[in-house]
Amino acid sequence: MTAAMHARSTADVTPIVEVRAISKRFTRKPDLAERIAGALGARVDLRTVHAVDDVDLAILPGEVVGLVGESGCGKSTLGRMIAGILPKSGGEFFHEGVESAAWTPLQRHAAVLAVQMIFQDPMSSLNPRKKVRDIIGEAAVVHGMTSRAAQGDYVADLMRKVGLDPAYMRRYPHQFSGGQRQRIGIARALAVKPRFLVCDEAVAALDVSIQAQVLNLFMDLRQEFNLTYLFISHDLGVVEHLSDRVAIMYLGRIVEMAPTEALYAAPNHPYTKALLEEVPRIGAGKRTFAPVRGEIPSPVAPPPGCHFHPRCPFAMDRCKTVRPVLRAIGSGRWSACHLNDAT
Amino acid sequence: MAEPLLSIRDLHTHFDTKAGIVKAVNGVSFDVAPGEILGLVGESGSGKSITGFSILGLIQQPGRIVGGSIRFAGEELVGAETTRLRQLRGRDIAMIFQDPMMTLNPVLRIDTQIVEAILAHENVGRAVALGRARDALAKVGIPSPEERLKAYPHQFSGGMRQRVAIAIALLHRPRLIICDEPTTALDVTIQAQIIHEMRLLCQEQGTALIWITHDLAVVDSLADRLCVMYAGRIVEQGPAGAVIAEPAHPYTRGLIDSIPSRNSRGARLKQIPGMAPSPLALPAGCPFRPRCSYADDACLNEPSSIGVGAGRDARCVHPLVARVPA
Numbered sequence: 294m295t296a297a298m299h300a301r302s303t304a305d306v307t308p309i310v311e312v313r314a315i316s317k318r319f320t321r322k323p324d325l326a327e328r329i330a331g332a333l334g335a336r337v338d339l340r341t342v343h344a345v346d347d348v349d350l351a352i353l354p355g356e357v358v359g360l361v362g363e364s365g366c367g368k369s370t371l372g373r374m375i376a377g378i379l380p381k382s383g384g385e386f387f388h389e390g391v392e393s394a395a396w397t398p399l400q401r402h403a404a405v406l407a408v409q410m411i412f413q414d415p416m417s418s419l420n421p422r423k424k425v426r427d428i429i430g431e432a433a434v435v436h437g438m439t440s441r442a443a444q445g446d447y448v449a450d451l452m453r454k455v456g457l458d459p460a461y462m463r464r465y466p467h468q469f470s471g472g473q474r475q476r477i478g479i480a481r482a483l484a485v486k487p488r489f490l491v492c493d494e495a496v497a498a499l500d501v502s503i504q505a506q507v508l509n510l511f512m513d514l515r516q517e518f519n520l521t522y523l524f525i526s527h528d529l530g531v532v533e534h535l536s537d538r539v540a541i542m543y544l545g546r547i548v549e550m551a552p553t554e555a556l557y558a559a560p561n562h563p564y565t566k567a568l569l570e571e572v573p574r575i576g577a578g579k580r581t582f583a584p585v586r587g588e589i590p591s592p593v594a595p596p597p598g599c600h601f602h603p604r605c606p607f608a609m610d611r612c613k614t615v616r617p618v619l620r621a622i623g624s625g626r627w628s629a630c631h632l633n634d635a636t
Numbered sequence: 637m638a639e640p641l642l643s644i645r646d647l648h649t650h651f652d653t654k655a656g657i658v659k660a661v662n663g664v665s666f667d668v669a670p671g672e673i674l675g676l677v678g679e680s681g682s683g684k685s686i687t688g689f690s691i692l693g694l695i696q697q698p699g700r701i702v703g704g705s706i707r708f709a710g711e712e713l714v715g716a717e718t719t720r721l722r723q724l725r726g727r728d729i730a731m732i733f734q735d736p737m738m739t740l741n742p743v744l745r746i747d748t749q750i751v752e753a754i755l756a757h758e759n760v761g762r763a764v765a766l767g768r769a770r771d772a773l774a775k776v777g778i779p780s781p782e783e784r785l786k787a788y789p790h791q792f793s794g795g796m797r798q799r800v801a802i803a804i805a806l807l808h809r810p811r812l813i814i815c816d817e818p819t820t821a822l823d824v825t826i827q828a829q830i831i832h833e834m835r836l837l838c839q840e841q842g843t844a845l846i847w848i849t850h851d852l853a854v855v856d857s858l859a860d861r862l863c864v865m866y867a868g869r870i871v872e873q874g875p876a877g878a879v880i881a882e883p884a885h886p887y888t889r890g891l892i893d894s895i896p897s898r899n900s901r902g903a904r905l906k907q908i909p910g911m912a913p914s915p916l917a918l919p920a921g922c923p924f925r926p927r928c929s930y931a932d933d934a935c936l937n938e939p940s941s942i943g944v945g946a947g948r949d950a951r952c953v954h955p956l957v958a959r960v961p962a
């Protein structure tokens with residue numbers, strides 16, 4: 294039984310979104326140093342990356358699921374596939390229980406609007422030449438949530454909901470602070486009456502004091518609109534604060550999934566344990582780290598077997614060749630580690 | 637207390653812009669003792685980086701140090717000759733940036749870069765320099781340093797590049813290293829490795845560190861002392877543990893309260909109302925006044941720094957911990 298199926302059968306509710314064995318392959322993008330080196334004639338090796346490798350995930354209505362993992366592990370790629378803005382390379386995608394290949398045009402339209410995405414960098418995701426009124430209201434007019442004539446009132450209402458003064462409706466994005474721009478992005482997403490928000494590092498670029506304002510806003514909106522969230526972050530503190538359930542990713546795969554409190558109290562997967570031990574926490578005082586050894590391996594040539602084995606203090610022979618599957622290890626808890634095989 | 641290695645008094649660094657004068661650093665004073673790790677925290681734009689650049693003599697037009705003093709090992713750096721500052725930079729004082737590519741040259745092999753950095757301050761042969769380069773890489777935990785020396789920066793991961801930048805900063809056993817958000821772009825596990833290694837190196841060599849960050853949790857796990865900056869000033873300083881456990885300045889309190897923590901689950905976070913003031917239009921009196929819930933008429937006068945406990949002071953007329961009688 295897969296994790297996704299399990300979530301369905303126990304909860305007895307149709308997940309709002311579900312992916313099964315979903316994958317995404319890219320020809321890798323060069324980073325800055327590689328682009329410079331390439332421009333200067335050096336040979337830069339670009340091969341296929343399995344950004345997301347066979348992932349199962351089911352998200353139930355009203356849930357907040359946190360998605361955590363280190364840079365490049367595939368969080369954004371998975372989030373974008375779930376938001377329907379990035380085509381998958383393989384696997385199945387269900388919206389309200391219907392697989393994407395079987396959608397009628399009406400179902401496709403509903404699926405696209407129901408899931409909206411909020412990005413890390415509010416500036417680059419907002420068109421700098423458009424007034425806030427149009428940034429927020431345009432899609433809503435196109436999709437008939439409001440009329441051109443009523444757009445002003447519709448936008449004013451949304452601006453108030455996210456804590457912006459509607460008097461600023463005719464301003465451009467650069468005339469706002471970082472936190473205010475993030476609110477504009479949130480208002481734009483809410484304008485098409487979504488049921489599900491995928492937030493990709495939505496507070497990462499904000500100062501702590503502004504971050505608190507935006508996190509509080511997400512909590513308020515959840516209550517008011519009964520929203521479901523996939524909350525992507527590398528900040529374990531933020532995820533713990535907000536999520537009901539957390540999925541941990543490592544190099545394209547989900548390695549552990551559990552209710553938030555259970556996960557933070559007793560992580561099962563050695564990678565999760567390492568991550569939790571290394572987050573600096575306020576109030577913990579000075580301490581000595583005993584960090585995990587080794588670098589994060591390249592996603593171009595991930596290690597065989599368990600991707601984590603070169604860094605894992607418990608690695609056994611089997612870990613070097615056999616991929617551990619995500620298995621149930623307790624109520625609502627899943628982990629992909631051979632240490633759980635014995636039982 | 638031991639003679640401080642670095643002693644900054646009433647430093648003012650301004651930028652003369654079309655829109656007006658930006659007082660990026662507006663009266664900063666602090667000391668760093670040998671071997672001490674000082675955390676410098678504050679919101680974006682509060683003047684942390686400009687403080688670091690001022691120490692290194694790297695302020696460029698339209699910026700200028702307009703007042704105050706920076707004494708390093710007894711020597712005044714404000715107004716010092718450019719040649720003297722260049723001599724100190726890299727040898728006695730080093731800086732590590734958030735983006736290691738600010739230190740590394742993308743078109744040169746790692747060995748070339750490290751050897752050049754060694755020869756810039758020391759008169760040794762190439763073979764000796766190459767041996768030192770290999771040792772430097774090994775010391776920051778780069779596996780098979782002999783081979784890695786022949787690589788270009790793009791062949792390293794972000795964490796490895798930052799280690800190379802750190803290796804270069806450590807070459808001449810500087811007495812002071814200024815780290816400007818050195819781990820912010822790195823992953824948690826890599827960040828933990830680098831913090832761990834930096835601290836060991838400081839203990840071994842007695843190097844002093846200034847660690848600039850907006851992440852209070854990192855400072856709490858690393859620093860001996862803490863300076864909190866707001867609008868170009870240090871509004872609170874003291875031993876890191878004491879300040880975080882019991883902040884004296886309402887701004888520090890607000891910062892700590894707004895961090896999501898184990899206990900905040902399900903509850904609303906406390907938030908500091910409003911936003912950081914524009915450096916061109918600072919409010920009169922205490923610059924935190926429009927956002928402060930303790931503000932009253934007494935705050936209309938610029939608060940001066942007062943003692944609030946052992947080795948602690950705060951710039952607030954209503955500090956949250958008892959003041960020490962002058």
Ligand SMILES: Nc1ncnc2c1ncn2[C@@H]1O[C@H](COP(=O)(O)OP(=O)(O)OP(=O)(O)O)[C@@H](O)[C@H]1O
Nearest residue numbers: 319320321322344363364365366367368369370592
């Ligand atoms: N459009 C693309 N073309 C090529 N490779 C890509 C593309 N998008 C992502 N990748 C690669 O896929 C992998 C996963 O990337 P992704 O952005 O999903 O990671 P992430 O977990 O969101 O990381 P971060 O925390 O840095 O945002 C990375 O190796 C990345 O370089």
Ligand SMILES: Nc1ncnc2c1ncn2[C@@H]1O[C@H](COP(=O)(O)OP(=O)(O)OP(=O)(O)O)[C@@H](O)[C@H]1O
Nearest residue numbers: 651653658660679680681682683684685686687915
């Ligand atoms: N070249 C410049 N010209 C004009 N103003 C400048 C210049 N460089 C910095 N400033 C201003 O000086 C102030 C302090 O900047 P600084 O870079 O020190 O902030 P910081 O605390 O390091 O912030 P961050 O956390 O974003 O790095 C800011 O208001 C900034 O806009």
Ligand code: SF4
Nearest residue numbers: 599602605612630631
């Ligand atoms: S499967 Fe093996 S290598 Fe992977 S996390 Fe478990 S013990 Fe470690």
Ligand code: SF4
Nearest residue numbers: 922925928935952953
């Ligand atoms: S001086 Fe007044 S306004 Fe400023 S921080 Fe203290 S109480 Fe608040």
Ligand SMILES: [Mg+2]
Nearest residue numbers: 368369370493
């Ligand atoms: Mg991402």
Ligand SMILES: [Mg+2]
Nearest residue numbers: 684685686816
């Ligand atoms: Mg800075």
